[in-house]
Amino acid sequence: MAEATFTLRASKGASASRARRSASKQFLQALPFLAPTIFGFFVFVSGPVVAALAFSFTKWDLLTPPKWVGLGNYQQMASMPLFWKTLGNTFYYTVLYLVPGIILPLLAAIFLNQKAKAISIYRSIFFLPVITSTVAVALVWLWLYNPELGIINYLLSLVGIKGPRWLADPRTAMPSIVIMSVWKGLGYTMVIYLAGLQGIPQELYEAAAIDGAGRFRRHIHVTLPLLTPTIFFVLVTTIMGSLQVFEQTYMLTQGGPAYSTTTLSWYIYVQAFQWLHMGFGCALAYVLFFIILVLTLIQFRIQRMWVFYG
Amino acid sequence: MLSLATARRRTRAKQGPFWLALLGGVFKPVVVHGLLILASLIMALPFIWMVLSSFKTQPEIFIFPPRLLPRVWRWQNYVEVTRAMPFGWFTFNSIKIAFLVVLGTVLSASLAAYAFARMQFPGRETMFLIWIGCMMIPGQVTLIPQFVLFRSFGWLDTHLPLVVPSFFGNAFGTFLLRQFFMTIPMELEDAAVVDGASNFRIYWTIMMPLAMPAIATLAVFTFMGSWNNLLGPVIYLTTYKKMTLPVGLAFFRGQYGTQWPLLMAGATISVLPIVALYVFAQRYFVQGVVMSGLKG
Numbered sequence: 001m002a003e004a005t006f007t008l009r010a011s012k013g014a015s016a017s018r019a020r021r022s023a024s025k026q027f028l029q030a031l032p033f034l035a036p037t038i039f040g041f042f043v044f045v046s047g048p049v050v051a052a053l054a055f056s057f058t059k060w061d062l063l064t065p066p067k068w069v070g071l072g073n074y075q076q077m078a079s080m081p082l083f084w085k086t087l088g089n090t091f092y093y094t095v096l097y098l099v100p101g102i103i104l105p106l107l108a109a110i111f112l113n114q115k116a117k118a119i120s121i122y123r124s125i126f127f128l129p130v131i132t133s134t135v136a137v138a139l140v141w142l143w144l145y146n147p148e149l150g151i152i153n154y155l156l157s158l159v160g161i162k163g164p165r166w167l168a169d170p171r172t173a174m175p176s177i178v179i180m181s182v183w184k185g186l187g188y189t190m191v192i193y194l195a196g197l198q199g200i201p202q203e204l205y206e207a208a209a210i211d212g213a214g215r216f217r218r219h220i221h222v223t224l225p226l227l228t229p230t231i232f233f234v235l236v237t238t239i240m241g242s243l244q245v246f247e248q249t250y251m252l253t254q255g256g257p258a259y260s261t262t263t264l265s266w267y268i269y270v271q272a273f274q275w276l277h278m279g280f281g282c283a284l285a286y287v288l289f290f291i292i293l294v295l296t297l298i299q300f301r302i303q304r305m306w307v308f309y310g
Numbered sequence: 311m312l313s314l315a316t317a318r319r320r321t322r323a324k325q326g327p328f329w330l331a332l333l334g335g336v337f338k339p340v341v342v343h344g345l346l347i348l349a350s351l352i353m354a355l356p357f358i359w360m361v362l363s364s365f366k367t368q369p370e371i372f373i374f375p376p377r378l379l380p381r382v383w384r385w386q387n388y389v390e391v392t393r394a395m396p397f398g399w400f401t402f403n404s405i406k407i408a409f410l411v412v413l414g415t416v417l418s419a420s421l422a423a424y425a426f427a428r429m430q431f432p433g434r435e436t437m438f439l440i441w442i443g444c445m446m447i448p449g450q451v452t453l454i455p456q457f458v459l460f461r462s463f464g465w466l467d468t469h470l471p472l473v474v475p476s477f478f479g480n481a482f483g484t485f486l487l488r489q490f491f492m493t494i495p496m497e498l499e500d501a502a503v504v505d506g507a508s509n510f511r512i513y514w515t516i517m518m519p520l521a522m523p524a525i526a527t528l529a530v531f532t533f534m535g536s537w538n539n540l541l542g543p544v545i546y547l548t549t550y551k552k553m554t555l556p557v558g559l560a561f562f563r564g565q566y567g568t569q570w571p572l573l574m575a576g577a578t579i580s581v582l583p584i585v586a587l588y589v590f591a592q593r594y595f596v597q598g599v600v601m602s603g604l605k606g
Contacts, residue, residue, distance in 0.1 A: 026431040029509065033425035036418040037441065040478025045444050048455035082567040111346060118343070124592065125350045128357060131588050131595060133538035133558040136577040139563060143363075143570055151359065151376055183353065189594050192603035210559065233603060244448050247540050251560065265335070268450050275544050278454055285450040293449055 056283035061276045073283035082259060083267075087287075089174065090264045094242040096178040101238050102231070105186050109193035110219060114281050123194075127187035134184065138251035141180045142167070145252075170260035177248045177261055185241075189234055196230030197223070206261055228307045243292055264288050359582075364388070364574035370417060373571045387575040394566060397579060399551045400558035405583075407472050408536040414476035415532045416525055419483030424513045425483065427491035428499075438488070445481045449541075457545060471546045472539070476532075483528045486601045490524035491517055523597075530591050531598035537584050555580040 056073055060066035077083045108126060112119050129137060144150050145166040153163030164172045200223065208218045246265040249255060255262035255270065262270075264284060272281030363371065364387055366380040391397060425431070426438045460471040498520070499512050500540075507515075517524070543557035553561065559576050566572055588595055 017387070023432045026429070030425045030429045030431040030434075032510070033421040033429070033513070034437075036477060037422040037479030037484065040418070040475060041441065041444070043459075044456060044475045044478060045452060048452035048459070049477075051449050051455035055458075062458070108349070111342065122346050122350050125354050127595070128585070128588075129353065130599075131534055131538075131583045131584050132357075133540070133556045133559075133584075135538075135540055135559045136360075136581045137356060138576045139559065140360045140574050142563075143574075144356060144359065149371060149374075149376070151355075154374070154376055182427040183356075190598055195600040195603055214398065222342060230603070238601050240446075240448075242490070244450065250540065250544070265450055266356075267542070268453075272457075277483075278458065282451075282454050285448070285454065289448055289451045292446075296446070 030226055049200075052282040052285055055279050056286050058279040060278040062278060063276070069279070071308075073280050074287075076280070077283060077287070082262070083284075086262050086264055086267045089260070089262055090243055090245075092174055093178060093245055093261075093263055094239060096175060096244045097181055098159075098238060100178075100182045101185060101189065101242070102234055105189035105234075106193055106231070107199055107228075108186060108190045110205065110223065112190070113194060113197045123190075126190055129184045130187040134247035135251055138180065139185060139246065142252060145176055168257060170258045173253055173257060173260045175279060177245075177252055180252070181242075181245070181248055189238070192234060193227070193230060196227050200226045225308045228310060232303050232307045233301070236296060239295055239299070240292055243288065262263075353477050357581075360574050360577055363571055364578045366571045368569060369570060384571070387571050388579070391572045391575040391579070394572060395558060395562045395575065395576070396551055397555075397558070400553055400555045401579070401583075403469065403552060404537055404554040404556075404580075407469055409475040410469075410473045411536040412529045412532045414473065414478075415480045415483050416529055417445075418477050419480045419528065420487050420518065420521070420525065421513070422479060422484045423487035423491055424509075424517055427488045428512075428517075429509065441479070441481050444487055445485075453541070453545075460546070466546060467548045468546075468553060469552065472536075472542050480532070482602065483532070486528055486598075487521060487524055489601070490521050494520050523594075525595045526591065527597040527601065530587065530594040530603075532596070533587065534584060534598075 055066070057068060057070055058066040059069050059072070110122050112126070144152050147153055147163065147165040147168060150163075150166070152166070156163040166176045167173050204222050204226070205218055208222050213221060244265050245263050246269065249261050249263055249266040250269070253261040255266050265288070268281050268284045268288070271277045271284060329431065362378060362380060365383045365385065366387075367382070367384055370377070370381060422441075426434060456471070456475075460466065463470075465471050465474075467510070499516055502512050502516060538556060539554070540556045543554045544560070547553050547557060550561070552556070559573075559580055562576055563573060
């Protein structure tokens with residue numbers, strides 16, 4: 001809306017002062033402002049995107065000239081069990097993260113959507129993990145997860161549960177990474193939800209209350225439908241981000257134990273920067289790009305079935 | 311007002327006897343705050359543990375059951391950690407890089423945002439959409455070609471690959487500042503236009519000062535991203551003295567993996583500046599997240 005009105009006004013202003021300027025002259029005027037961005041777009045974004053595709057058809061170790069192998073990297077990938085495991089791990093992480101990563105922040109936002117001094121303190125605490133680096137917090141979590149010395153297993157032992165070996169066990173390593181990621185990302189998603197909640201007109205709640213709806217039913221029938229655009233945005237970006245999970249793997253497990261946490265991003269890093277398989281790394285990156293693209297398109301397709309733009 | 315009163319009466323009628331409502335009135339806030347306090351404790355526990363453990367002695371961490379508070383507060387850990395690793399350099403490098411990245415991002419993004427918000431030129435909307443669409447490209451795709459490019463410049467093991475790209479545009483920043491520029495009334499510039507002021511003068515003397523809240527948001531957000539960035543420094547930096555805090559900490563862990571008190575001291579040092587910034591500029595952090603949610 002604001003955009004449309006603005007364009008209208010701008011063209012009016014333009015007709016007053018710059019009416020007879022030709023298109024190229026207008027462009028030359030804008031060029032100094034756009035030059036850094038245009039340069040960056042070609043050199044650091046679109047150039048590399050094209051180059052990565054080209055590299056993905058080669059074998060290249062940076063030390064000797066690249067060798068053209070056509071679809072060789074992609075064929076090699078398809079025949080590697082580790083690649084499929086990596087792909088599976090990436091989806092496993094995404095699926096495990098999705099439900100708590102979307103619902104817990106929503107609950108936190110609904111609880112904290114009030115204006116009170118105490119509420120802002122809770123909000124700040126919830127947001128603290130967002131601003132701190134994954135490296136620093138992962139160091140702490142490494143210790144919390146320690147099977148013998150860690151405080152988590154100690155607390156579990158207090159209630160009579162023998163805690164698992166967390167990051168050291170292939171079965172629990174990925175869920176452990178997910179738990180830390182949910183903890184770290186909760187505040188971010190919560191703030192996005194809070195912004196969405198504040199956009200819901202208060203009258204709707206009052207109207208629902210008049211109709212006799214209790215607190216819970218008001219949330220189901222007013223909050224949820226009106227929040228679906230926000231939930232949709234959170235869903236799209238969460239999936240996008242989860243498919244790219246890297247820092248947690250780097251700090252907590254380095255892809256282990258027994259490749260149980262080797263995700264696509266981690267594998268790209270290992271292939272390209274530890275083994276110098278630049279071509280193979282680019283091919284993997286394109287697989288990731290393709291998956292993200294397809295999943296995002298699918299989500300935009302099915303959004304009209306459940307997203308409510310009031 | 312009337313409707314509200316009716317509503318209250320009706321809900322009260324539904325809730326049953328008076329004493330139950332009274333109990334609910336006392337009980338519910340207690341439950342809600344109890345839950346919130348518990349959740350906050352869980353959220354804060356890793357930080358509490360980090361800070362308290364950074365003052366413990368090495369033998370103390372093997373004590374079972376673990377103790378929350380250190381027996382003796384060992385400030386010495388903070389001296390030792392800076393002796394074991396060049397933490398002074400890590401901090402200096404992190405500050406230097408973050409400062410330059412913020413400068414580059416704010417300058418290049420605001421220039422482009424001004425053009426997209428206030429200037430007329432053919433293809434403006436298309437260019438803007440393409441540029442915003444670039445946010446969808448996962449970093450892994452451009453990572454390797456960028457690495458190859460910077461390697462050919464001879465920029466490996468320098469800070470240049472981490473800093474220079476920020477001077478050449480930032481899609482999120484362009485979006486954020488353009489949205490803000492568009493809310494500034496045209497009238498404020500009209501006088502300057504009549505006086506024959508150049509576009510650059512309008513940008514620099516009118517728009518930029520008015521856009522300070524949005525610029526602060528972008529600056530804080532960019533600072534946070536640069537300060538916490540791990541992947542870039544990991545692949546570009548190899549000399550200890552050139553490392554930033556995250557990558558330095560990661561390396562430090564590789565060497566002193568079991569010296570938990572020292573590791574915790576290092577982690578505390580690395581989060582302190584960003585937490586301090588958060589305390590003073592909280593609303594800009596939050597605003598940045600809200601804006602990142604708007605672009606969808």
